[in-house]
Amino acid sequence: MNTPATYTPPQRRLSGTKVFFISIAAVVIGLFVFFFLLVILISGLAAAAGSSPPDTRATVLEIDLRLSLLDAPVAPTLFSDSPASVVGIVRALDRAKTDKRVKGVFIRGETGGLAPASAEELRLALIDFKTSDKFVITHAQGLSSTSVIPYQAISASDEIWLQASTSIATAGLYSQSEFLGGTMELLGAQPQFIRHGAYKNAVNSYTEEGFTPEHREAMESLLTSIFDESVDNIATDRSLDRATLLQLFETAPHNASDAKTAGLIDRLGYLEEARDSIRERVGDDDITFTPIADYDPKGNFGKPVIALIEAQGSILPGKSGGDGLFSAATSIGGETYAAALDAALDDDDVKAVLFRISSGGGSAAASDQIMAAVRRVQDADKPVIISMGQYAASGGYYIAAPADHIVAMPQTITGSIGVFGGKIAFEETFAKAGYNLEAIQIGGDFAGAYNIDTPFTESQLAGYQAEMDQIYEDFVGVVASGRNMSREAVIEIAEGRVWTGQQAFERGLVDELGGFDTALRATRRLAGLDEDAAVRLERFPRPKSREELFNELLSGTASTGQDLEALSALMQRPEVQALIAIRQDAQARGAELKAPLPKVR
Known part of the structure; x- marks a missing residue:
């Protein structure tokens, strides 16, 4: 969990000059893309006119x-x-x-x-x-x-x-963690972090020189669970006994x-x-x-509708990143996904929601926003079923906890019910380099709490501790309510510890083991349908078509302006300019709820 985002800076307004040039650029690019797509469209129509019936070959x-x-x-x-x-x-x-x-x-x-x-x-x-x-x-x-x-x-x-x-x-499996505690001491930097949970191990990267006992225990347990499950699967598939397979891996x-x-x-x-x-x-x-x-065979139309919501990446305040002209969305914006859940709620054709989550968490505020939307859907008597993907930890689990049914793969990484946040004070580091920062502060002492120079004062630390305490209490409460567990039982398996799906199932954090198909069968069942009934999966939020993206480009929307600004910044990078010069020469010659997820390999 990273520090909760309690303040959103005002949107930067573009100057009149910038708006003018962005509009001109949008028109130029729009005309280029228009003619480009027009050629493709004409070619496609010509091909379609002379095309043979659909390919029926094997x-x-x-x-x-x-x-x-x-x-x-x-x-x-x-x-x-x-x-x-x-x-x-x-x-x-x-x-x-x-x-x-x-x-x-x-x-x-x-x-x-x-x-x-x-x-x-x-x-x-x-x-x-x-x-x-x-x-x-x-x-x-x-x-x-x-x-x-x-x-x-x-x-x-x-x-x-x-x-x-x-x-x-x-x-086998191999996972490496980095520790900067010695580096911080050498530089004179002072890490100051607050965490709830001895196993909330992201803090250790900044404060320790090696594994703490809790960190090592959690990692060994996680890797052992994944390895054992993998060995069993492979042994079954290859018709080898476990001992023989382990010997092959050893050699x-x-x-x-x-x-x-x-x-x-x-x-x-x-x-x-x-x-x-x-x-x-x-x-x-x-x-x-x-x-x-x-491969895109015809889908089901006019069948009972299941809303499919797919969320992957870090959980952030506001709208999801990407989802524009040049980049696809691979983050989870609290505003975007709360709106998607509300749209599913308001759609009378939707019988239930299948929510696929693959996230290690992020913003506590955004996680809470999405979790509240999940509850609104449930209050409308539409069940919400979670399908956990690669990860559903910390903020990812916060979102999932209230659901009617949670499905995870045995090797999904989940849990991490805990919180951390803080800063690194570089006062001594700057002094060694002869660099000085001086601040003027007006108002309460907490106004300077997040500066990167001086450590927390006692009152700042107390205020920040209170924030972290509240987030943890809320997290425990959400899990206790959603999983029908006592707070004491949640705290016992919380402590920021990550679990595999198998371990989470054994501890009551997950209802069923399986993948997307298992979750879809559960969704049909909870929607009052036969488990194998034909249904139409409708994606929320609805993906934009290329035609819509093209129209956005021509209309010069705000997102287009942002994309063009990003493109302009990219074009100014020295490496890009160098490539352009080479090309010209050639032509001349002719987080809060963020889990420290291990990289397992």
Whole structure:
């Protein structure tokens, strides 16, 4: 948890000159984009006019795990498509099960960027996909990550191919924490932080030189839980006993031939050979390999509506960042998501809300704003079901706690019911450098509390402590009320400690273990529908279409002005100017509720 944002500075007004030039720039860019899109539109219409009926050829969906994955889909920007996401893949695989054109899935394996819960959820989706008697085949040009997480994502494949000249390095889990306590002392800096919870470990990065006993205990427990779950999953998928698999991890790395003998992979060969093998399996040389992001079968229309709200990233006051012309939204604005929940509340067609959260938290005030909106939806007799993604910790858990039903993956990182905040006073550091700050203060003593020079005074520290106390009391109260627990029981499992979904389930912080599909079944059930009933998932807030983004560009809205200002600032960066010069030469010649989430790899 970072310090709560209690003051929002006034919006900076643009000068008349800036408005004039921004408007001119908007018109110029708008005309350029207009003609650019016009050419695309004409080309598209021409192609459509002479196009043949929809492609009915057999297809194999391709998933490229070498690319980073978001947790949930985001809207495309004006110039780029929506990147791949875990929820997007899970939903596509569910639809593909009953699509006769889809014969199987081909995975390009290996990435070190998957969160444990993401790998686990992809694995479950692939296992479910195979119940339709369709295949899953993976090819990797080496499995160089030492983490069990990427391998867990592909272990349920019918076949794992490995290029013969490479190896598999899967061994375990590794997480590193940095400590600046010694650096602070050397520089003469004075960290001053307040926290509720001995396990609220973000503070330790600034105050300690190494792990505290509580910090080490929490990290070892978390990693052990994730590792044990991963080992069990992989052992099941590869038909290996646990002891044998652990021995293989202990003796990693293994060359491709040895890995095949040990049962970690199935076949050796190049990418092209794996593709040819799939063609032989299907019995059709003309099959297409379709990126799963491009697979978009017809959805359900006119069915009971479930509101789908997908939130990922840090929780911030105001509107969500991104969601504009040039960048997609990957933050959780309190105002944006409270409005989305209220829109779902007001929509008579919406029977329930499925709220997907993947966040380590952030602003206490924004978290509280979204949590209050969750309660308003519930007060209107519309159930709210939480699907936890990679993380739902601190502020992420604060939002989830009141929900009617909480679903988490066993390897989701959640909990962190605690608070921290403070500052670092650089008075002695500045003095060593001969740098001096002098302030003039009018009014109460707390007016200078957040300056970066002097430490807290006694009265400032007391006032700040009271703020932190109140946030923690509110957090405990929200969890106690939402989970039907006593305050004492909440405090016992709070202390700022992060838990895996499995551990949280055992402690009553989560109702059910599973992924998006499990949460969707629970949503149907709580909405009074059959668990397998056809429903229409409608996204709130509704993503903007490219046409709307284009109109915003032409109309010169406030967000357009902000985007243009950001673009202007980017263009002035020296590295960009250097690239422009090179190009010209070439043409001439021709947080509060913020959890310290570990990076597990």
